[in-house]
Amino acid sequence: MQTDKHLEEPSNTPGEASELAKAGNITQTQTRIPAKMPTHSPAAVAQRMNDVPERPAPGVNYLVPQQPIRPAGWRTRRHIKRKNLRQTIHNITRSDRIGTRALLPLAISIFSVFLVVMLIFVTVVGFINATHKKFGDKITTLEDVLPKDNTKIYDARGNLIFQSLDQGMQTSVPLDKISPHLQHAEIAIEDQYFYNNPGYDITGIARAAIENLTTKKVVSGGSTITQQLIKNAIVGNQATVLRKLQEIILAPDISRYYTKEQILQMYLNTTYYGERSYGVEAAAHSYFGLKSSPKQTAASQLDIAQSAMLAGIPSSPIARDPLLHPKAALTRMQEVLQQMYMQGYITAKERASAIEEAQNPTFLKPATFHNGIAPHFANYTLRELASDLHVKIADLSRAGLVVNTTLDLNLQNKVLKVAQKHIAEMARVHNMSNAAVVVLDHHTGGIRTLIGNIDPSNPKYGAFDVASQGYRQPGSSFKPFIYATAFDQGISPGDTVVDGPLTVTMCCGLPSYTPANYDHKFHGLVTWRYALQNSFNIPAVKLLLKTSVDSALHTAQSMGIKTYEGTPNYTMVLGSLSIHLLDNTAAYSTFANGGIRMAPHAINTVKDQDGHMIFQFKPKGTRVLRKETAFMITDVLSDNNSRIYEFGKCSSLVLYASTMQQCYAGKPGPIRVSAAKTGTSNDFRDNWTMGFTTDVTVGVWAGNNNNQPMVNVTGVDGAGPIWHDTMLLAERGQPLRAFPGPPKTLVKRTQNSGGKISTDWHFK
Missing domain, CATH: 1.10.3810.10 (Biosynthetic peptidoglycan transglycosylase-like)
Known part of the structure; x- marks a missing residue:
């Protein structure tokens, strides 16, 4: 393949062209002038970039005269200066080493002291803060955290009878x-x-x-x-x-x-x-x-x-x-x-x-402190106080409480002397050593007198409170609760019953029970009134057979017999259950109060040592008997004529103002109306006389602390005289008042039952 020749041959440079022209005998007739490009064209700018002169090579000496940079001798002076500087630095370093060795212990000591001071400061501040945190609340309540006064108990007239010691x-x-x-x-x-x-x-x-x-x-x-x-x-x-x-x-x-x-x-x-x-x-x-x-x-x-x-x-x-x-x-x-x-x-x-x-011998007059003024009442009050405030008795000692009670200390002291005198008279012949007395205001339940023992200082048994803690068999004084149950069921006091031989078959494998009267006689056809007033046992058991044990026990409990010992059965009508004198008295006060039970209490008010009221008793009665029943029981128990057969005309149950001898001589003086019932337990272990007037209810127990039998003494002779004198003391200054009349729902009716004619109360 042929190509164009001029394309294959390289172009010639200007020098080469000149040589060629000479060789070829070519004559150059004119000078070539390069083409000029526009000044601001890109090509011209690029071409001018090569026109910047290159930087001269370093170290080139220009053939121009120059001044020396530093004066002559500067090197020697620099050497001397540096030598002196090194010596100065050496001296300073040496001084620093010497100063450090001397000042370091001092610095450490100062720092240690600072640390100790700071530690003490922090400790003190911490102790102060801890003290405030621990006791701060007690400061603002100091009056509350101070030891409180010892608890004090006062009688109704403000006499101090007890203080915690x-x-x-x-x-x-x-x-x-x-x-x-x-x-x-x-x-x-x-x-x-x-x-x-x-x-x-x-x-x-x-x-x-x-x-x-x-x-x-x-x-x-x-x-x-x-x-x-x-x-x-x-x-x-x-x-x-x-x-x-x-x-x-x-x-x-x-x-x-x-x-x-x-x-x-x-x-x-x-x-x-x-x-x-x-x-x-x-x-x-x-x-x-x-x-x-x-x-x-x-x-x-x-x-x-x-x-x-x-x-x-x-x-x-x-x-x-x-x-x-x-x-x-x-x-x-x-x-x-x-x-x-x-x-x-x-x-x-x-x-x-x-x-x-x-220096005068009589300067000091030390006082004696004792709590023997009314110890049993005070102890009962403490138990009641602990119950009312829901605390333990031990917590009451420094509670700062001021307790005002229902106690009539003057009356109690007089009653105590009466009881002591009577027991002293009965001790030698009848083997009687102790008595307990309770006086209640049955309108409020307030305990005006509580004598649990006539010899509180006796080291052997004086501290024991028979009245509120002792269980004793009440004898026939329990019978009115059975009679009240029967009357409430519609039986009249004038209805009759045959007082004759009786044998009761007992349950649960127990032997049969044959009750006997106190005089071991049968009295034939009698009214319930006559049977109760003369405390015949056989009619009472027959009446319990009519009412049932459970009903009669319920009546007694609702009226105030809170606790008992023994087994409820047909013998309980004769007093086989052991009860407290205080409970028995409270139950009788229900009769006196028309069938409304007022729970006995010893405390009227409780205040703190600053006089602020903490507790105040508010009487609240509960009806547990129909008023007709309460009236009939009161009417029967106050019927002295009906009990002449057993007790005589001028027994201690009659509240005459004169002596018994004067009463039998026909000169009883003013007689205060009262209702009463006696009781004697088996073997003469316990004597009771319970009764009430329009104002107070009194219960008396007499016997021995060790429960030994007395000798031939009944309730009317043992506890009766104490009851009689206590009633007169409690009623002193009070007007003579009769019991309230019958409710309108009762009517007096005469009936003939088996030839026995009686006139008595009946429901309409």
């Missing part, structure tokens, strides 16, 4: 009812800057520390009154540094939250004065026999000498007890008087007079 005596009184002399004495000897300090006294603490170090024993505590209050009520009395620090921490808080007067009042009412006496009121009575009254407290009666004596006791209640250590107490008293004189509370003459008074 097992945890000490305390009676809080307002500051304005505490002698100013005692206030001054306490401040003078315990805290002379009391009204100015913040609750603690640094100078006092320092002074006490110096004294303790000097004597090498604790002779002074340096505590202010505020600190002592904190110790007694909040932090405890452990003898430790931590406890003292806690006092100091809490004292300002107490001072901010309470006034000085409040602090002083709390202190004086709770500090310990020895002889089981907490607070000045108890101490004033314990040491000086001072007694409080509605118009003044015992603490308000303290004079200068007595106040100084008491003020010296709290710092050491045993060692400075004036009854135990009179010399030490007198020495301390003189110190108190000296401080009172130096601080301007008393004159020199008053100081001398007080010392002279204290």
